[in-house]
Amino acid sequence: DTAVSQTPKYLVTQMGNDKSIKCEQNLGHDTMYWYKQDSKKFLKIMFSYNNKELIINETVPNRFSPKSPDKAHLNLHINSLELGDSAVYFCASSGEKYEQYFGPGTRLTVT
């Protein structure tokens, strides 16, 4: 009965490759998010979707493209991976009160 799930948990890939991370929530929330946690453990929002529509797009390279096929899913596709993309990526969702629930994270390592 996991609330917010992400796959894969670990992702190791080479520079220049394209990869995707999937996220699903079963909380019935309307809003989903992607966050990046860098090596210094600082968490920063990347994108937010509300009912499948993009509402927040922070300063993120356009190599990162979120896709929301329905309001329970928000996937993150990354093109032409770079060393600096190595981080932990967290998916989250929130309901009416904006309380955020986080997934377990995907540790991306680009070599």
Add this chain to the structure above:
Amino acid sequence: KQEVTQIPAALSVPEGENLVLNCSFTDSAIYNLQWFRQDPGKGLTSLLLIQSSQREQTSGRLNASLDKSSGRSTLYIAASQPGDSATYLCACSGNTPLVFGKGTRLSVIA
């Protein structure tokens, strides 16, 4: 632009002590403030959410307060236990996206 600061960055206490973690924010126009716990290599677990109209929330040994006018929140942990060792993050939700502090790394020594 909202900025969230957490002090101290790290804290080590003996088991059984009561302790306070501090969070300050620059923009008082927030919808809510949320405290999270993050264990090493894990995701974030929501501990407490304080709506902008509330002044505090309690859950078990945890009590979080919110003073919007001064831009401060505190997380009080009573009778600390080694299992409380983790990084504690506060985050503000408002007109800007959720903004996180850098966290306080807590170690409770048995």
